[in-house]
Amino acid sequence: MxxxxxxxxxxxxxxxxxxxxxxxxxxxxxxxxxxxxxxxxxxxxxxxxxxxxxxxxxxxxxxxxxxxxxxxxxxxxxxxxxxxxxxxxxxxxxxxxxxxxxxxxxxxxxxxxxxxxxxxxxxxxxxxxxxxxxxxxxxxxxxxxxxxxxxxxxxxxxxxxxxxxxxxxxxxxxxxxxxxxxxxxxxxxxxQGCRVAEGEPVRRVGVSVTAWDHKPFGSVSGSCAGIVDAPTAARWGVRTAVETAADPKLQEGCVLGGLRGAPLYTFTASYGPALDESLRDRLDSLTDRAGDHPDGRYALWSRCDDGVRRAAYDVYASAEGRATSPLALDHPALRAALRRFAERSARAHGCEGPSTEEVDDLG
Structure with missing residues (x-):
């Protein structure tokens, strides 16, 4: 500014x-x-x-x-x-x-x-x-x-x-x-000549979550719900999760963690203005990497009809608190979990189905 x-x-x-x-x-x-x-x-x-x-x-x-x-x-x-x-x-x-x-x-x-x-x-x-x-x-x-x-x-x-x-x-x-x-x-x-579809009066709004707000994985009902099933979570060592309500916002996320909340896998959806230049550049580079990514980071893209125009979804594995080598990551299941996370988020925003093909910058 x-x-x-x-x-x-x-x-x-x-x-x-x-x-x-x-x-x-x-x-x-x-x-x-x-x-x-x-x-x-x-x-x-x-x-x-x-x-x-x-x-x-x-x-x-x-x-x-x-x-x-x-x-x-x-x-x-x-x-x-x-x-x-x-x-x-x-x-x-x-x-x-x-x-x-x-x-x-x-x-x-x-x-x-x-x-x-x-x-x-x-x-x-x-x-x-x-x-x-x-x-x-x-x-x-x-x-x-x-x-x-x-x-x-x-x-x-x-x-x-x-x-x-x-x-x-x-x-x-x-x-x-x-x-x-x-x-x-x-x-x-x-x-400005922009007729918007207004929501209802906001009678109550929550507060931000932090790593201290983790809950048992089996009780998730918001942004972490349905990403991985119980057997996969057990195999990954997932015991906790940090989530928000599953309502749409410019950036959404879910963190799957270990027994005491230590982050293991972080999922993020970024729409329009939340998809800043530095994040776009990092995720763009993933599209050129074929096969399994040793760092466990993957990205999907979606085209949107409203003002956000395009969205990106990514996941990465955190080394913090991990007892296993990154080489032991379950890459196929990780990519499948990202797709489930992205598909649900895209539907809530009215965007097209996510794809590994990068969406052109329409701005």
Whole structure:
């Protein structure tokens, strides 16, 4: 992101009259500062796209201001909400960024450990419940919005929040932040002529999983379910798994582990913006390797009609905690497990069946 020179927002609060700030261009970023007053005037913020109702519920009675920013060449659009008096404890910094889902540099931070949004949305929420108390007001969520009737077109949105006023360990705060993101992003999409199929209101969203959240392999019911059968798991030494709910998001994953959760096999599905350049390059190289791969890493590809355009699925064997040599890997069963993982994920996203043939970059 380019270097920025902030324009000081006018003090406003929800009781001042509506004013429109000047436009400042610095480092290729345009800031349009808005100050608005009566409670209802908040609905006009960020060109009328800001999800004012969910925002009010999220920040309570805090006095806030909003800015619109554009990346160089209109590569991304951002609505930023800040607390007026950010010198006091409890300052609010909330940014909803929207960009073309096919953009190589789409600003989205997705991880296989994110909790899926569910409720008909393709997206995830990143919040680690084990973080320090001072960071409990920090969270990131993302969502993919496909343009109905426009194959290959879509937008991706991300919200980043940092505040001392909120605790995203609370389910209601996670749901409210998600509502700000989905409401603002879909309103912006409509302004851009992209009609999206909206999901249902997100009443509850989970938290990120970590290696400490492993469960017995026999109890899996989410992203790890159905990848390998019980005899294969026993032969591989799999006793535990780390998984999320099986709802679609930009990056999905499953980690099969040993008795105390030590990772043995990691499966990942990456869609559109989550398939960054470095990952594409690593997985591209796998297509040129014939036969069994000593490191146990394999990849499959899928073509998608919505904004993600293409997806990649990979598996690799971790050396951590392994008692056997990588040469003892069950390569045919590993490839079959990856295909089952990829097929289920692709169906959930409405993508074509996975193949070893790399899908061209359609961006």
């Amino acid at each position: 380019s270097t920025e020179t902030p324009k000081r927002s006018r003090r406003l609060g929800l009781a001042a009259a509506l004013t429109v700030g000047a436009v400042l261009v610095a480092g290729g970023i345009t800031w349009i500062s808005g100050a608005w007053g009566e409670d209802g005037a908040l609905d006009s913020a960020c060109d009328g796209t800001l999800a004012a109702g969910p925002l009010r519920e999220l920040v309570g009675g805090a006095e806030v201001t909003a800015d619109i920013r554009h990346g160089r060449g209109e590569r991304w659009w951002q609505c930023r909400v800040s607390e007026v008096d950010d010198e006091e404890d409890g300052g609010i910094d909330l940014r909803v960024t929207v960009s073309d889902a096919g953009e190589r540099a789409a600003p989205v931070e997705a991880d296989r450990t994110d909790a899926p949004l569910g409720h008909g949305w393709t997206g995830g929420f990143s919040y680690d419940p084990d973080r320090a108390a001072r960071d409990r007001g920090d969270a990131v969520a993302s969502v993919l919005l496909a343009c109905v009737g426009k194959p290959g077109k879509g937008l991706v949105a991300e919200v980043r929040a940092r505040t001392d006023r909120l605790d995203f360990g609370r389910p209601e705060d996670r749901a409210r932040l998600t509502a700000v993101m989905t409401g603002t992003a879909t309103a912006y999409a409509r302004q």
